[in-house]
Amino acid sequence: MTFSFLRTRKWKYQKPSRIEQDKTVRRRIKYESELDIGFREKIAKMAWGERLDSCMQCGTCSATCPVSHYMDYTPRRIIDMVRQGFKEEVLNSFTLWVCASCYSCTVECPRGIKITDVMYALKREAIKQGFHPKRFLIPMLASKFYKQVLRHGRQNEGRLILSLYLSANPLLLLRNSKLAFRLWRRGRMKLFEKGIRNKASIRKLLSSIERREEEPVQ
């Protein structure tokens, strides 16, 4: 059985060439002073990240993850790198975005770490600090989704994908036009939807919650 599409698409496996790696002499290890010590605490403080320190590096999370072979660092390594304070490496990695939040790791973790929620915390940090790669579809989808819900109160799948592909890569629209047409013909796709009745209430609610977050809640 051959997966011919694996070789033709962008996300293929690339063997790192040893010669290229060794061309320049540079330091490949971070000094302790360069690590971000506060990073661990910041992530552990976010919702359900409390048990981060109890990780014993068994690797069950990486083993159960259905998409770990698309990640540059496995979930186990991410957890340890967060604890050590490798902030740039963690926030720059694809791992956060490849995570499909299926919660396999959270269920299997013998130490009860909510790894999926830690991943969410890292995603938020990466978006907040502008770390994710440009024109990379997954974080773009998240922010498009965010804006659409803020405006209409509801999300429209057809419009969401349309606007995502338009701004990322219009060629993707061509590839999916047949699928879109088939869905439309069966009445399963609408491009126009009214959204909720009281749209102002969503904006009011979300902006009031935003203000509260900046001031510490007593």
Add this chain to the structure above:
Amino acid sequence: MKYIYYPGCSLKSTGRPYEESLLAVFKELQIPMEELHDWNCCGATSYMSVDELKAFGLAARNLALAESQNGINGNGDPDVHIVAPCSACYLVLIKTERYLKEYKNERKAVIKGLKTIGLDYNGKAVIRHPVDVLFNDIGLESIAKHIKKPLKGIKVASYYGCQMIRPFELFDPVHYPVTLDLLVDKLGATPLDWPLKTRCCGGSLTGTLHEAGMRLNYRLLSEAKKRGADMIITTCPLCQFNLECYQDRISSYTGKKIEMPILYFTQLVGLALGIPEKKLGIHRSFIRFPNFQALEMEV
């Protein structure tokens, strides 16, 4: 008790057959249910990746609306049961409920935010999945009484997906869930034992990281086919979309022809209850199951 129906965005577009069949089945079984007025998006996985507290605030608006709607109805029942058929909505609402219970400060902030739009949240709303409602509230025995056309001779692989049963163990064991299989058995069909019941379908990765999504779906489809399944039933609109709509693409990538009908579990229940296909939205699916007509001939 009246259930409050929270459809979620998917059930209004790509998951329309799910909504149609769910409402038809609940009507047939005489389960009272009404839609939540002016519901908003639950936030799904994307909102959580942008802002945590806002994501919980967004979902909490639905919970608060459900509570107030129950108060308006005033049927003397303090229980507020929200039925969320989409697995993503179901999990987000449950997570919100638990989060607001666990974290006092955040709870205060969210409740203050809800007060600015004139809503109040007391934490009374209980979130239920239709599978949970059918299995635990209605019971398989009383469903069996309504069956008009037993689905004899169909092998059904039940695909539970991720977010309905993980990470909280609510009504089904996380490692080997059985509720759908018992339901399928009661309908007269043969439940299929397959190990990928809860394996991830990739969720939104099929649109964003195409190759990874295709591979995950290929594995599910080919395993079901290898074990001789006639169809796969799902509980989530995104799983159904992923498994069904990319089959031609997966076939062309792998060179193996896969034609597996993917139905919502409510459609299967509806067929057994003798509801006409049009009302169940079966005409909206891409791949038709060939024996449905024959089934009707039998009776």
